[in-house]
Structure formats: structure tokens, C-alpha cells
Amino acid sequence: MYRSHNCGELRSKHIGNEVVLAGWIQRSRVMSGQIFVDLRDRYGITQLSFFEAENADTFAQAKKLGREFVIQVTGKVVERQSKNSNLPTGDIEVVVSKLTLLNASKTPPFTIETDTDGGEELRMTHRYLDLRRQPLQSALKLRHQVSMAVRKYLSEQDFLEIETPYLIKSTPEGARDFVVPSRMHQGHFYALPQSPQTFKQLLMVSGYDKYFQIVRCFRDEDLRADRQPEFTQIDCEMAFVEQEDILNTFEGLTKHILKTVVNVDIKGDFPRMSYEEAMTKYGIDKPDIRFGMTLTEITELAQNKGFQVFDQAEYVGGIVVEGGAEMSRKEIDKLIDYVKRPQIGVKGLVWVKCNDPIKSSVDKFFDAEQLNAWKSTMNANDGDLILIIADETDRARKALGELRLYLGNERGLRNPQDFAPLWVVDFPLLEKDEESERWHAMHHPFTSPKPEDVALLKTDPGKVRANAYDLVLNGNEIGGGSIRIHNRELQSTMFDLLGFSKEEAEAQFGFLMNAFEYGAPPHGGIAFGFDRLVAILGGQENIRNFIAFPKNNAGRDLMIDAPAVIDDAQMTELGITST
Numbered sequence: 001m002y003r004s005h006n007c008g009e010l011r012s013k014h015i016g017n018e019v020v021l022a023g024w025i026q027r028s029r030v031m032s033g034q035i036f037v038d039l040r041d042r043y044g045i046t047q048l049s050f051f052e053a054e055n056a057d058t059f060a061q062a063k064k065l066g067r068e069f070v071i072q073v074t075g076k077v078v079e080r081q082s083k084n085s086n087l088p089t090g091d092i093e094v095v096v097s098k099l100t101l102l103n104a105s106k107t108p109p110f111t112i113e114t115d116t117d118g119g120e121e122l123r124m125t126h127r128y129l130d131l132r133r134q135p136l137q138s139a140l141k142l143r144h145q146v147s148m149a150v151r152k153y154l155s156e157q158d159f160l161e162i163e164t165p166y167l168i169k170s171t172p173e174g175a176r177d178f179v180v181p182s183r184m185h186q187g188h189f190y191a192l193p194q195s196p197q198t199f200k201q202l203l204m205v206s207g208y209d210k211y212f213q214i215v216r217c218f219r220d221e222d223l224r225a226d227r228q229p230e231f232t233q234i235d236c237e238m239a240f241v242e243q244e245d246i247l248n249t250f251e252g253l254t255k256h257i258l259k260t261v262v263n264v265d266i267k268g269d270f271p272r273m274s275y276e277e278a279m280t281k282y283g284i285d286k287p288d289i290r291f292g293m294t295l296t297e298i299t300e301l302a303q304n305k306g307f308q309v310f311d312q313a314e315y316v317g318g319i320v321v322e323g324g325a326e327m328s329r330k331e332i333d334k335l336i337d338y339v340k341r342p343q344i345g346v347k348g349l350v351w352v353k354c355n356d357p358i359k360s361s362v363d364k365f366f367d368a369e370q371l372n373a374w375k376s377t378m379n380a381n382d383g384d385l386i387l388i389i390a391d392e393t394d395r396a397r398k399a400l401g402e403l404r405l406y407l408g409n410e411r412g413l414r415n416p417q418d419f420a421p422l423w424v425v426d427f428p429l430l431e432k433d434e435e436s437e438r439w440h441a442m443h444h445p446f447t448s449p450k451p452e453d454v455a456l457l458k459t460d461p462g463k464v465r466a467n468a469y470d471l472v473l474n475g476n477e478i479g480g481g482s483i484r485i486h487n488r489e490l491q492s493t494m495f496d497l498l499g500f501s502k503e504e505a506e507a508q509f510g511f512l513m514n515a516f517e518y519g520a521p522p523h524g525g526i527a528f529g530f531d532r533l534v535a536i537l538g539g540q541e542n543i544r545n546f547i548a549f550p551k552n553n554a555g556r557d558l559m560i561d562a563p564a565v566i567d568d569a570q571m572t573e574l575g576i577t578s579t
């Protein structure tokens with residue numbers, strides 16, 4: 001028996017017991033005649049003590065121990081002289097009578113404690129050491145709890161977890177595919193799935209009317225902060241359902257997860273908002289509704305008063321910062337710099353301080369009466385600050401939306417312990433790529449248009465709304481899905497619109513369209529971003545902390561050093577010629 005207890009287990013009630021523990025040395029403090037060691041495993045830390053007077057041999061052995069040595073000890077649980085209330089085991093310590101060194105350790109390159117001195121790169125290179133740290137251990141435990149909650153809930157609702165293949169053929173979901181060369185069929189490639197989309201639809205055709213899978217997906221996207229080339233989805237699909245059924249089922253799942261994992265009760269139905277409303281009021285398709293500060297348009301009110309910037313803009317609108325009139329010139333300048341950054345890219349910010357008298361950065365053009373008219377249209381109160389942006393509609397709204405989130409963070413309005421879920425519905429089916437002038441599916445090409453909008457497909461495709469929905473939590477898209485097309489003809493019209501020739505559509509999606517001809521039931525589904533969901537439940541933004549072995553921001557695994565070149569022999573075997 002390696003251990004009778006783990007390092008997080010012993011309490012006062014164990015005082016007097018003889019125990020065996022095993023673990024890693026987090027720290028040791030050598031004093032004259034006495035050594036204290038913090039012994040760690042994933043359950044916690046227990047203090048060990050060695051007394052020279054009682055056991056000189058063990059004491060001498062303990063003196064040689066370094067950080068991260070793995071040891072096994074036998075000893076007696078005693079009450080601690082100075083108790084440590086920060087530690088669950090802080091009332092006791094173990095006086096060691098026998099010490100076995102299980103393995104030595106080199107001095108680790110960074111401290112393996114809750115707060116570490118190691119930089120990101122160093123920790124990623126030694127991920128196995130970083131993973132010993134308590135915050136990462138709780139993160140992975142949380143991840144496990146979420147996956148168990150998902151499996152339990154869906155399984156109780158009759159969902160079956162079914163695996164789909166990883167070696168497939170490209171599916172266009174908006175990103176590039178990772179490809180895998182085939183040795184047996186030289187010059188041919190598999191693609192790794194961006195999602196199991198077509199397979200889960202085929203499972204519906206096969207009659208498995210409730211499917212889910214916690215599944216890895218692969219997307220070769222340009223790297224953005226906190227994107228992983230491989231990530232995990234909770235992928236779900238149901239047959240014989242309408243949008244309403246899907247929203248209800250997965251609202252139930254989300255509530256169950258929040259309740260079982262973080263003990264949060266969401267009362268009542270999740271609010272729903274149309275895409276249009278989200279863009280108009282929040283300037284973003286994934287609004288954080290934990291706080292107000294919504295956008296108000298004042299284009300008409302603000303134009304034709306001689307201020308060129310407003311007169312020439314397609315949109316003039318703003319947000320109200322409660323109590324913000326107190327902000328200093330310097331603080332407001334910081335906001336102006338924020339919106340002028342290239343990522344946001346508007347030219348400036350007009351401000352109005354709702355003091356008495358009302359004051360603005362455009363006093364030259366607008367008198368108090370006009371400023372007060374804005375104030376009342378925007379529902380601002382005395383002491384508030386109004387911030388206004390004028391630009392093209394999309395850009396101005398987006399900028400205001402970003403500014404709103406920035407201020408929400410600055411002013412502590414985004415408490416990670418609050419959970420505010422929201423369905424965003426009625427997305428447009430298509431969006432136009434300005435450069436190529438081509439239509440793109442906003443969700444993916446299998447998404448069904450709203451039946452009442454189908455006629456518009458031929459006349460005004462941009463106006464067609466989709467039976468598509470996103471689940472948003474605290475300003476993050478945590479899930480997205482749609483009701484699918486299940487009819488060959490409509491699917492083929494869709495490919496047509498997206499610019500696929502008949503041959504291309506047939507070559508890429510013949511299998512799906514053929515399947516639709518053998519009694520495909522109406523169906524729809526959703527996929528949750530599992531890593532992101534877990535991170536939010538853990539109150540953090542960074543998904544990397546919730547993945548055991550993530551890639552860094554450049555898409556590399558620094559520990560195993562991937563991606564890497566392969567040797568010529570392997571290339572030749574795969575039929576790939578090196579240049």
C-alpha cells in the first residue's frame with residue numbers, strides 16, 4: 001500500500017493515527033533540530049515534520065530532500081502548534097518516523113505553487129509541471145465535472161453518445177481544414193473535421209433521433225488570441241424538432257450544468273433577442289446583458305446643426321455612463337484613444353457631461369437645449385456621461401459595443417460570479433463578402449431558412465432569416481446551431497446561391513444530398529464550445545487553463561515541439577515531395 005490517505009484528507013479527528021502518505025515536496029524549511037515539509041498531491045497539502053532528537057536518521061535523510069522529490073512517509077498525525085486556517089489540513093501535521101525516497105527531481109524551472117514565478121513560455125514547455133499547480137488541477141477537475149453533468153443530463157433525456165470519424169473529407173464551415181496525407185492512396189488526403197456536422201445529420205437520417213458527442217474539432221484558422229486549432233465541442237442533434245424544442249432542451253442542459261457545477265439557479269426562461277436587436281442595442285451579436293449601457297441612435301436629432309462630422313455620418317449614436325460626468329479629461333482621453341485604436345478604428349468620440357450646466361466637447365455646434373434633447377432621448381440622468389460615435393452604421397455600432405464592454409470591465413459591471421444567459425435568434429441566413437461579392441452562409445450551408453422567407457432566396461437573399469440561434473453567456477457565444485435543410489432540392493438551391501457549381505456540390509456533398517432522398521426527417525441541433533464554457537464557469541477568460549495540453553497563441557505545442565518537420569523517408573512514403 002503506497003498510501004493510507006491522500007494529502008488533502010487528514011483532519012483533527014485523525015490525531016493519534018499512524019498514516020502513510022505519498023506525494024511531491026512543495027517546500028521544505030530546515031531549522032535547527034526540526035524540518036517542516038509541505039507534501040503535495042492533487043488533493044491538497046499536508047505538513048510533515050521531522051525531529052532530529054526523535055529520529056536522527058530520518059532527519060538526516062529529510063535534510064537532503066529538494067523541491068518536487070517524490071517521497072513516501074509513515075508517521076503519526078499530531079495536533080499542530082501553530083494552526084494554518086488557510087489549509088484544510090492546517091490543524092494537524094504528520095511527525096515522520098519512516099521516509100522512503102520514491103524518486104528525486106531536478107530543481108524545477110519555476111515554483112510549483114498557486115502563484116508561480118514562471119513565465120508562460122517556460123510553463124508551456126514544462127506543462128507536466130505546470131499541471132501540478134493547484135489552479136490547473138481545479139480547472140481540469142471542473143472540466144471533468146462539466147462533462148459528467150452533460151453526459152448524465154443528456155443520457156437521461158435519451159440522447160446517445162455516438163462517435164463520428166476524425167479522418168474525413170473537407171466540410172466547409174468557414175475555416176480551413178487540417179489535412180492528413182494518405183499513404184495508401186498517394187496524392188489523396190483526409191481532412192480532420194471542423195465539426196461532425198454532416199455525420200450528425202446522417203445519424204438523424206439513420207433514425208438516432210437524439211445524438212450527442214463531446215468531440216474534438218479542428219480548424220486551421222488564422223490565430224487569434226485564445227483560439228485553439230483543436231478544441232472540444234458538446235455536439236448535439238435531434239430529429240422531429242422545431243427551433244423551440246431545441247432551445248428548450250438545451251436551456252435545460254445549461255441550467256443543469258450551472259446548477260450542478262457552480263450551484264447557480266437560473267430562474268425562468270432564458271431571455272431571447274433577435275440578431276437585429278442585439279446589433280442595434282449592443283453593437284454585437286453576443287451581448288453581455290449583465291449590465292445596461294445600451295446603444296441609442298440619435299442620427300436625426302444630431303444632424304443638420306452644422307457639425308460636419310455628424311452631418312456626414314450614416315449613424316450617430318451613443319451610450320450613457322452612469323455617474324460618468326465625474327470623469328476627468330484624462331480619463332475621457334483614454335476612452336478616445338481606445339476607440340481610435342486600429343482594431344476599432346473610429347475617428348473619435350464626442351462627450352456630453354450631464355452636469356448643471358450641461359457641457360460637451362461640441363459646445364461650439366450645439367446649445368444646451370440640443371444637448372438636453374439628446375440627454376432625454378438617451379435616458380441619461382444628471383451626473384451621467386454620454387459618449388457618442390458617428391460613422392458608418394456597422395462600424396459605429398461595433399465601436400460603441402466595444403466601448404461598452406471596455407467600460408463594463410473598467411467599472412466592475414461584469415462580475416464573473418453572475419451568470420446571464422441569452423438566446424440570440426433570427427440570424428440572417430447569408431452575408432455578403434464585400435471583396436468577392438459572394439454570399440456566404442452565416443452559420444453553415446446546412447442551415448434552413450425560415451419557411452416564411454424561402455421565397456426571398458430568389459429575390460433578396462440578404463433579407464432571408466435563418467432558423468439559427470446562438471446561446472450567449474456573459475458576452476461569450478457558448479453555443480450555436482440551427483434547424484437544418486432536410487430536402488435535396490432546397491439544399492441544392494443553397495449550394496447554388498453560395499456559388500457552388502452542380503458538379504462541385506455533388507462532389508463534395510453528394511453523400512448528404514443522396515441521403516436526404518431516403519426519408520430524411522426534419523432535424524436540427526446545436527454545438528457548445530466546451531472549453532470556453534468551462535472557462536466561463538471557472539470565472540476566467542483564458543481557455544488554455546482548462547485544456548490539459550493546449551497549443552500556445554502561435555498554434556505550437558512547446559512541450560513536444562509540434563508542428564515539426566518529418567524526415568524525407570516519411571515524406572516519400574506519403575508520396576509528398578519535398579521542395
Ligand code: ASP
Nearest residue numbers: 195197481482525526527
Ligand atoms: N456544427 C456547428 C458548429 O460547429 C454547430 C451546429 O450547427 O450544430 O458551429
